[in-house]
Amino acid sequence: MPDVGTLAGFYRIAEADPDRRAVVGPDGAVTTYGELLARVNQVSHGLRSRGLGKGDVVATVLPNGVDALVTLMATGQIGLYHVPVNRHLTDAEIAYILTDCDAGVVIADRARPVDGALDGTAGLAAGQPKSAPGDRSAGSVMWYTSGTTGFPKGVQRPLPDAEPEAVVPLATWFLGETCDLRPGDGVHLVTAPMYHAAPCAHTMFALHLGHTLVIAPAFEPVTVLELVDRHRVTNSMMVPTMFHRLLRLPEEVRERYDLSSLRQVIHTGAPCPVTLKRKMMDWWGPVLYEYYGSTETTIAFAVKPHDWLEHPGTVGRPAPGVEARILDPGGAELPAGEPGLIHIKSAAGGFRYRKDPARTASGTRGGWYAPGDIGYLDEDGFLFLCDRRTDLIVSGGVNIYPAEVEAALLEHPAVADVAVIGVPDEEWGHAVVALVQPVPGDRPSTRELLDHLGPRLARFKRPKVVEFRDELPRTPAGKLSRSRVREEYLAGQDVGTFAARRLRS
Template sequence: MPDITALPGFYRIAEADPGRRAVIDADGTVTTYGELLARVNQVSHGLRARGLAEGDVVAGVLPNGLDAVVMLMATGQAGLYYVPVNWHLTVPEIAYIMADCDAGIVVADRDHPVAGALIGTAGLAEGQPVTAPRGRSAGAVMWYTSGTTGFPKGVQRPLSGAEPEATLPLVTWFLGEVCDLRPGDGVHLVTSPMYHSAPCAHTMFALHLGHSVVIAPRFDPVAILALIERYRVTNTMMVPTMFHRLLRLPAEVRDAYDVSSLRQVIHTGAACPVAVKRGIMDWWGPVLYEYYGSTESTIAFSVKPHDWLEHPGTVGRPAPGFEARILDEDGEEVPAGEPGMIYIRSGLGGFTYRKDPAKTASSMRGEWYAPGDIGYLDKDGFLFLCDRRTDLIISGGVNIYPAEIEAALLEHPAVADVAVIGVPDEEWGHSVVALVQPAPGPRPSPEELLEHLGPRLARFKHPRIIEFRDELPRTPTGKLSRSKVREDYLSG
């Protein structure tokens, strides 16, 4: 078996060791590196045959599986932007993203309701050569993320114009510094939808490191433990909700599975309660690696297990290539231990929101980006999060934006006003609650309002609780006071 540890990424590894196990799909089907590269090359040729050139956009409405992996790696060597789309979104929500990103081609699973006029990976690959395309250049993933308006925007980074292998040594070094991930014979378990930035990125990282990728059909705690044991999984990515569910398993179930192969369990996406993180490390050992950032900033802060145990609750120190400042409302730097707005500066390259220079500018203070969170640095430079400046709700590691839900509810004729808030939830981190001020006349039932939301919003955005209020609190200028709404609800 050839030594792949010095090879720069997936494409070169697949050429050198085609029999290496690359992907174990949700149904157990195994694809080797050589087979995957052949399909990737065919799809790259197919995209070019349909007129796509460097800098163009391809969107994918694909469930977790081999096709999603193929699209990531095919666009990654064809100089294209790839937009992974949440397949749980409604048809109008998907249509908005398609129009905003100017997708030249939309690749979809044949069973998806919007797939009628779209193409699958088989259609792109048909009749195409399995050899590498000429003039290969690095592509980039353009994930869509919502702002406080609730309308998603593409986070776009400039393309290098160089072949993919040119930047991969830096990626490999960065992953080693942050997560202790190294090239070699690792096994990565995909536990979350790959339309989210972190699970998607870690799938690519795993292949560029020469690891095998095991795709879980869905997150089920017992099934996840079984996959870890069966495939001797060495690294995975989870969100705190998953830890909570795993810890709720009876002791005899937990003890029935061998998880000793785990070396790196990376988590991000939401604050992890200290007790939950300790509980997982008591069970799995000191293998939890945490990082904090965003789709825009990527991995800005990181913390390894032993550093976290010495500073419980931290999300880490600035990652290599990043600087951090904590500023007050006047833009002045605050001393250690004092909360303020978090600002990040990266030497690894910036981003823009596609088609929205005003939004890009509003998120920056010069070269410094504000993720929208409030936190403080301790005397050793470790960051602790306090709260979000925006009204973002994070439930199960997924971002949910109140303004989008409020706009949909206000379309109902019986709703005069509404405030959507996130309230603490032991399992999910936060739950979505809608407080509705009804219009004069018959009051709608919560069930009626949820039915109204059905065709407008994906189900994961639906409020878990809908309550009615005769009046909602407002500021002296008449603006809805969401903070007062939240305070009144929690105190009640």
């Protein structure tokens, strides 16, 4: 059996070890590296036969599975941009992205039909050779941002003028430095949709590392534990919402499964309360790796488990090749411990927003990019996030960070989820409102929650209003959608009576 650590990524590993297990699908079907490469090569030839050349775009509207993997790896060796589209978007939202990215080929499936799309990759592969295409060059994934400030835009990076084998080693080295992921016989559990950036990237690089992919049919806590136990999963990528759901399992259920194979569980995409992360590491051991970044910057800060335990709450130090600074509203750099707007500069190269040079110019200055988050660096250079600039609450002239209030409320055992927002208030400018989703069958009283916050938060940070909701809106990636929460809350309020409803606290 070849040493995959000496081979530069998926294509070379598959050629050298074709019988190696590549994928265990949602239905349990196994695909080997050799079988996957054969289909990847066929689809590469099929895309070229349709006239696509370097720099053109292929879009997919697919569930997790072999077709999504095949398209990802096929575009990745013939210099194409791949645009994965969230299949839960409306027809109009999908059509907008497909038009904006100028997709030359669209691949979907029958469960989510799209006008003009191919049904899977079978048609592209039919009759095509299984040998590698000639004139290979690395492609790239082009992600569309969430569109919180308007229509979403594609984040487009220059295509390397080189074969994938010349590009992959640097990326896999980077993941080794930040997440301790190494080539070999690892097993990666896919728990989240691959049309999101982090799950897709970890899925792709698991193949470049020679790991086996186990694709969960959906995120169900017991299913995830069972898959880890059965397949001896070594690494996975999750979001904090998944940790909440896992921890709500009864102790006797958790104890049924052997999770000792886990080495790295990487989380990102949303703030993770300190108490929540401690509980997960008490259960799973020191295996939680965290990083912070954005579609534009990829991984900008990263922290390993033992460093986090020494600096609880941090999202890490700058990743290799990344510079960071914290600036005040006037652009002056702030000292350690002072919150301000985070700015990031990466040696990995720049990006542009597709068809939007104005937005590109406004979002980056001199190679520095501001993701829109507020945070501070401590004396040791570890970054601590406060909140999104757009979510900041200013009440009585004082800054209040919703994420801090949410984290404190989530420490209450009867709180399943919570969204904290600021609403207009004549006296204070904004007032803090907490919308709480209780644990089923265990709804706490408002007074109980405020008493819980007493020793945890200063008085001015505590909510003036607490309301209960059966469910809070989240994106498919698990991120709380505060903008939707705020819009829905304000739409249902009589602002004139708000002051009379405030809690006397």
